[in-house]
Amino acid sequence: MGNADFECPHPVAIPPTKPFLKSLTSGLKETLFPDDPFRQFKNQSASRKFILGLQYFVPILEWAPRYTFAFFRADVIAGITIASLAVPQGISYANLANLPPIVGLYSSFVPPLVYAILGSSRDLAVGTVAVASLLISSMLGKEVNPNEDPKHYVQLALTATFFAGVFQSSLGFLRLGFIVDFLSHATIVGFMGGAATVVCLQQLKGILGLIHFTHRTDLVSVMRSIFSQTHQWRWESGALGCCFLFFLILTRHYSKRKPCFFWINAMAPLTSVVLGSVLVYLTHAEKHGVQVIGHLKKGLNPPSISELAFGSPHLMTAIRTGIIIGVIALAEGVAVGRSFAMFKNYHIDGNKEMIAFGMMNIAGSCTSCYLTSGPFSRTAVNFNAGCKTAVSNIVMATAVMITLLFLTPLFHYTPLVVLSSIIIAAMLGLIDYEAAIHLWKVDKFDFVVCISAYIGVVIGSVEIGLVIAVIISLLRMLLFVARPRTFLLGNIPNSMIYRSVDQYPTANNVPGVLILQIDAPIYFANANYLRERISRWIYEEQDRLISTGEPTLQYVILDMSAIGSIDTSGISMLEEVNKNTDRRGLKLVLANPRSEVIKKMEKTKFIGKIGQECIYLTVGEAVAACNFMLHTCKSNRVTVQEFDAQDNV
């Protein structure tokens, strides 16, 4: 509007255009190094830099010098506690993964040592995880039958572990840790719940003492395979299982109510293993349909580099499995590490953790260990036991080593049903229905994601559930951009603030002026939508004004405060809107275009088309200018007054 006599008090600045390469590099830095990990390296001497670098990649060098005896005492207690959990859990999860029980023990020996050296979390307790074990048995079980060709199956499991490690560490090195962020909290809740349900169903095999069982994990086939062989059910093992399950759940509830008695919960699994074994040994129940672990061979992890089956026809499956379990393990481990770090107010670098996890699994896969991560249950016990540093992992590893060297025979009579009940007890804790309810209350969409992940896992398969959940969550983000909301702004009474009338019903509109706010970047995906929506706002407002007989519309103000980015389609959309308003005899006015938007508007000469004097720093100034134009003669003074009064955002 040719407001020669209305000078704009705060012109909108057009930032200088950075050279392309500079902006590119800064963009990459923001994307890959948001936490600026090398900050401490700045202006240091070369030797200091070297030491810092070493400490950066090998955290133990950083904290070991400051390690005290008080720490050590605490760590020993914590270490022994988690060891008593690690041994039975290790055996159980190996069982769940259809791997020889001994592999589970191996997996609690080497990886914790590696993590103690490379890991940056002080509370994380390393060990095998149920979901990954389940994934291994379900994904690899499709290709190779663990009962018919156990050797090859184990090789594939180790290979998958190797690739999981490679994938994890390369994610870390490439600073691509944010990929894990794409597993939203809702996804993980639903996914974990589903996986836990599936694992519990799988355990019915052990509880009912069935010998033949489906290798599929979905509800239907599990149910079929259970009820197709009702005559095979063994009441002895059933009864035994229920007793131990009851015992375990009881102890957990007790410890939950009295945190100082955490150790009861921690010791429970080992206790039930001992009790169960003794019981079987005395009653010779193994002869009455109670299956037992049987012989476990003594000795430490045998090397298994030669076992990695790179030549196997199922290599692709191994790689796919490795990548999936790798991501899942990372998601759990990193999340667990972060949350406990939050408790104790120290920071852990996600990418560094990934490197640690990766190295731990690569080393593991070469020493007959399968995939390990930082399981929540064990870490929580470790935390409650008052661990101070990763030394607790070393203590645990030592305890497991002693078990491997001397105590394995004791597990000969351990009944599988006890292991099943240990798993079930652990899994029931993972079905977090309260979280699901919370999601429903707070964010319906997150709830949909969560529940579809759950259903996908239970009805379909673990991968299906995961993929569905991720796709839905991505669709939500796309939908946000593809269908941005536009708000009608009004004036907050006795102020010059302009806000959405939906949120502030008291806000009243400015006669002759339509103020709209767009809520998202303008991209190709929403340009057409926004064009149509804006023109609809305009004619609806015009209809309203005609019906109420108010003064006709003169100006359309677009508040661009929330438009963070724009592409070429967006710019041409703005041009069309401008043409459109001109045709309707309206004037388009822009308020507070952000740096990227104004830059592109300049490059495309759009500023020239709409006119520099139609761009204001705030909606308030824009409205003041419009009012000034609307009734210059009478209210010149008024606007100027408003004007002095309206210096603020």
Add this chain to the structure above:
Amino acid sequence: MGNADFECPHPVAIPPTKPFLKSLTSGLKETLFPDDPFRQFKNQSASRKFILGLQYFVPILEWAPRYTFAFFRADVIAGITIASLAVPQGISYANLANLPPIVGLYSSFVPPLVYAILGSSRDLAVGTVAVASLLISSMLGKEVNPNEDPKHYVQLALTATFFAGVFQSSLGFLRLGFIVDFLSHATIVGFMGGAATVVCLQQLKGILGLIHFTHRTDLVSVMRSIFSQTHQWRWESGALGCCFLFFLILTRHYSKRKPCFFWINAMAPLTSVVLGSVLVYLTHAEKHGVQVIGHLKKGLNPPSISELAFGSPHLMTAIRTGIIIGVIALAEGVAVGRSFAMFKNYHIDGNKEMIAFGMMNIAGSCTSCYLTSGPFSRTAVNFNAGCKTAVSNIVMATAVMITLLFLTPLFHYTPLVVLSSIIIAAMLGLIDYEAAIHLWKVDKFDFVVCISAYIGVVIGSVEIGLVIAVIISLLRMLLFVARPRTFLLGNIPNSMIYRSVDQYPTANNVPGVLILQIDAPIYFANANYLRERISRWIYEEQDRLISTGEPTLQYVILDMSAIGSIDTSGISMLEEVNKNTDRRGLKLVLANPRSEVIKKMEKTKFIGKIGQECIYLTVGEAVAACNFMLHTCKSNRVTVQEFDAQDNV
């Protein structure tokens, strides 16, 4: 902050929570009916509603009554002009699609009539399009060799057309037109350019008079198949082709410079066909290696419902082809229709257009026509020829009908090389390198999309190029959400406006207060990133303050104006940030949370945690409050003054 004596002037409103179903339905309406198509139906009588409904779906009923003789005269001229373009183009593109030339003529007869009845554009000239023809030959050619089994090939092409029609019209009925929007302008530019290049390469077959030619479309195999048979090149046809090509390009350039002579450009193809045919007839060039169309059978479109090969083993390919060409055709047709409607200031409904296109192709597939759309070139000619309504399409159809009934024999001697040069001349116009340069200047990312589409099409295949481009453009949108920018805000001199210091270098920061602005919705994908980025902002600021010896940081203000949406991960991220700042002895203050955000903050009790008195309507008020706290005693009056002065956004 316990500011008992500092009353907040403009409290932040928490909008009432809508019932779930209500918000769901309104959300769906916004997504699927942004343009509110049934607005005119409101408060009308039933009979009127019926008529309006009929007119809505059959636009001809709307404009036919108002049709005048003046319109008719204009439409006849335009119709004849485009017919003279339609006949040779029809034959050429059919040739390109490896279909019998007569099918090309058929396709310019029925579909235009259908569109004239159902279409809502006044300028669109219906006809076959090069890219779709190319896609048919490349995608179906892989399955069935058009030379060995022409009948089956034609059947598949018709089936693909049928499914394209079904897909298009169902998109329209389901109001899913926005799917087309996901083909951004950049994608289409690159894709069209690439396709045009590929088409030109294909024409070298005709120009060089080769008999055997590859069915693949990628650069490498085309080049190989050309240079592997250099001995087969026929200089006669080569020379002929170059002459006509030169002639066509010349005429186009001339008409471009003098728009009043558009008809020269429009007539050129027909002229060259006539010239070419006469030349061949006189010189008997067909005996010297100049291939001719040969016999075209007289008569109108035979019905072809029985030809639709639903039982074919290649049905899936036909369906896939149908969907892809359907989308491409829509993208071009709708875009063309929209842009010409923009010229003449009338509105066309994308979804209605899709139904029209779909119906036209379904009808076409039952009357031996293959895929048609609204090609840009023909529509532009129609527009220049001064068409007034879709009647020009009817006129064109009539002209084509006459050709089919009486004139087909005349095309017996038409040399293929002329058709090739017609195609090349048309295609060269589609390689829009200027647009690509413009993209590079304005938006590097769009340029990348464009160029990767181009390269994908030329090196790989048409589908590959398309998929790559779409994926990259989607990634850009995801990246925007996954890596939102955060800005440091400063105070614009002699005002109380706060803006990004990057954009407004004059803006200076407030002592003791750090003001940050986040640029995108807070979702699971960026929650972790934002947490790390914000804490980095804080310690960087603290380091800076220490180095410069300024007063230490007391408050962190988050400007949430640009945060349009938030999910549960986002809320818990805010909670973590709050904990984090508390730990550092800082106070977190929020400015202008939007309705959805404040709603969720309330539901999750976060407002209680941070304190109602830490949420302000504007950054200005937040800063005023912080200053008030910072030096209550001395500057109580000051802040109150600032306060009166700072009523505005």
